[in-house]
Amino acid sequence: MxxxxxxxxxxxxxxxxxxxxxxxxxxxxxxxxxxxxxxxxxxxxxxxxxxxxxxxxxxxxxxxxxxxxxxxxxxxxxxxGFVFQQFNLFPHLNARRNITLPLEKVHGHSPEAARALADQSLTRFGLLDHATKLPSQLSGGQQQRVGIARAIAFSPxxxxxxxxxxxxxxxxxxxxxxxxxxxxxxxxxxxxxxxxxxxxxxxxxxxxxxxxxxxxxxxxxxxxxxxxxxxxxxxxxxxxxxx
Amino acid sequence: MTRRQVIANAVVAVILVAAFAVFCTLVLNSLGRPVDWSKAWAYRESLWRGWTVTLGISLAALLGSIVFGLAFLLGQRSRLPVVRWTCRGFLEFVRDTPLLVHLLFGYFVIFAPLLSRPLAGIGWDDKVLIGIVLLSMFAGAYLGEILRGGVDSIPATQWDAARAVGFSPFQVYRYVIFPQALRRVLPAIAGLFVSLIKDSSLLNVIGVSEYFYNTKNFISRSYAGLEGYLPLTLGYLILTLPVAWLAHWLERRFRDET
Missing domain, CATH: 3.40.50.300 (P-loop containing nucleotide triphosphate hydrolases)
Known part of the structure; x- marks a missing residue:
């Protein structure tokens, strides 16, 4: 760059x-x-x-x-993509939804495509088992990894x-x-x-x-x-x- | 509960039931004449019509108050200071004066002279319509304040995060701010909607023939007492209890989620 x-x-x-x-x-x-x-x-x-x-x-x-x-x-x-010090995940959405929501609403992916992309990055970061957990149920490190997954899911x-x-x-x-x-x-x-x-x-x-x-x-x-x-x-x- | 608490609980329950029974007996004896339900039965059609009107007014004012509430919320968050000040001033005025005054003043002085004829011309009941608007505005003012409090309580970091993922201003509200704010203010909103249903009874002062108005007519014409007030109370409970229950249920669901 x-x-x-x-x-x-x-x-x-x-x-x-x-x-x-x-x-x-x-x-x-x-x-x-x-x-x-x-x-x-x-x-x-x-x-x-x-x-x-x-x-x-x-x-x-x-x-x-x-x-x-x-x-x-x-x-x-x-x-x-932007990742914050305090993670700033959306607390009312589970880990997967935190990633798929912007993919669907901002980048126009279909729900299936968004889910596939989200699961791909969750797998890559070893988080697939936590996909349906809310941010409050994750450790700080896991939250930050979800934050990074959210920021790179659409290949920024x-x-x-x-x-x-x-x-x-x-x-x-x-x-x-x-x-x-x-x-x-x-x-x-x-x-x-x-x-x-x-x-x-x-x-x-x-x-x-x-x-x-x-x-x-x-x-x-x-x-x-x-x-x-x-x-x-x-x-x-x-x-x-x-x- | 321990054994002692179970026994104490049972004893207190018996005392309370007995006290209530004594109280009811005293009241019924002092009425001096037998309770005659055939009077209420004779007026059943008018009472039923009044109840359905109350139901309709409540539903319409509920929707109307959401429209006004959202408008007041957005007005208070406007970038133009003059819009914010106007909104604040109006909200303060509405919240700090009695609803009864709004209804009398709003109907007889402001809206009736302007709208009664044209509304009657197209076959609408001006009292019901104007009553709904005034009630919506009153509840909307409170709702606007509740929503503003809810939105303000969402930390700035959530706005940042929502903008960072690329949401438009509308999407920021729709997907990030409102879902979180609504969870926080739900109990207050439920309380407001219960009040709104009860306050619809005040529309009797401008002559809307709703449940309270029709019951009052029935009581004054037939010299009824208990036969009028008991169904009146139950009629409002049927409307308000589901709202309260729904709110408690939603509140529990959201609490489990977070």
Whole structure:
């Protein structure tokens, strides 16, 4: 995928969540956003995912230039998948229905075709036995895997994941990270934010360090983790790598 | 229950039945004249007609209140501040003034002068129609508030998730927000619908010949007492109990689901 952000600004009240952020990535398959909490990672992902409209600046992902009108934003969201930190499954629908409902109502699949697609991804993620359970009956890791299954069931152009393992214990974190790595190896374009530095290094082919609403540094993982250039990134990495 | 509780329960039950029996006997003795069911039987057609009118008004106002309630909900969530303020003001006015005033004022001052002639011209009963509209508006104002509370209680993350999978604004409401919000507000809605059925009796003040109106006529013409009020009470219970039961059943079903 190709990404081009220019002077993107997003203000919430008096907070400049994104402050004239610019980032050009000519080619990457997995882009990982790292950085301190409150630095703007989530806002940036939400802008990229079409859930938030920036106040200023331009965002171009592949050939699509994002604009603010609701219809084209909706069309944009239909092409891409989004996975949330808190899973955000629909609590009144069972695991399979969480996947088939958008397939039927958004992508126009017949109920049979939607079910086949859903069962295919549930099987792939080892969740078929849980297909008829409600989200509240699933563990956090299982819920997040259903969330990912829902987001990739219609083969999205780009898959966005906003701190997908921050609400999980270490064991569940591992099961979800393995799944994401598998998707990346299968060729899925991914943009994700995470606090798992080891995972970022292993899976990314481009890492961007986001702090104070700006990109402090953007490099391939080897360069960024071994020889960070910017002082904020150096400080952040030396602190998080200490333990 | 323990053995002691079983015994205590039985004792209290006997006491309650006895107390109720004594109370009924006292009341019946004080009536001073025998209960004569043939009076009620003589008016059966009028009472039955009144009951069916009450049933019809209740059903129509129930549907009408859903239309008004949804309109008030959407109005309160409008992006235009002036629409929101108008809706809020109107809701506040309707909820904070008595239904009796709406009916008298709405019928005699506002709608009757405007609509009675044209409605009569096409052969419609203006009182019933206007009564239904006023009742729908009153219940709709409460329903709008209940629905707004339900929709507001759905966390922002659900809106995000629904938009993220690509739902249109209508689909977001239809498939994600409403199903969850309705589960939460169902008991309140059931209570409102029971009130609506009971409040339909107030339509007697504008002369709609519904169940209460016809019973009142029967009582004043035949000097009946118990013979009128007992069927009146039972007639309303037949309408309200199924609504209450249905609500309890749905509530239990949704609770098991989540």
């Amino acid at each position: 190709k990404l081009d952000l220019r002077d993107v600004t997003k203000v919430f009240g008096t907070t400049r969540a994104l402050d004239e952020l610019s980032l050009q990535i000519p080619e990457a398959r997995v882009l990982v956003l790292i950085g301190p909490s409150g630095g703007g990672k989530s806002t940036l992902l939400r802008v990229l995912g079409g859930l938030e409209v920036p106040d200023q600046g331009s965002v171009t992902l592949n050939e699509h230039r994002l604009n603010a009108d609701p219809e084209s934003l909706q069309a944009y969201r239909r092409r891409n 152009e780009v898959l966005f994941l906003d701190e997908p393992t921050s609400a999980l214990d270490p064991e569940m974190t591992a099961e979800v990270l393995e799944l994401i790595q598998e998707l990346a190896e299968a060729g899925q374009d991914i943009i994700l934010s995470t606090h798992e530095m080891g995972f970022a290094r292993a899976v990314a082919d481009q890492v961007a360090f986001v702090a104070s609403g700006q990109i402090a540094e953007s490099n391939p993982p080897q360069a960024l983790f071994n020889a960070p250039v910017s002082p904020v990134c150096q400080r952040f990495l030396s602190r998080v790598m200490r333990y």
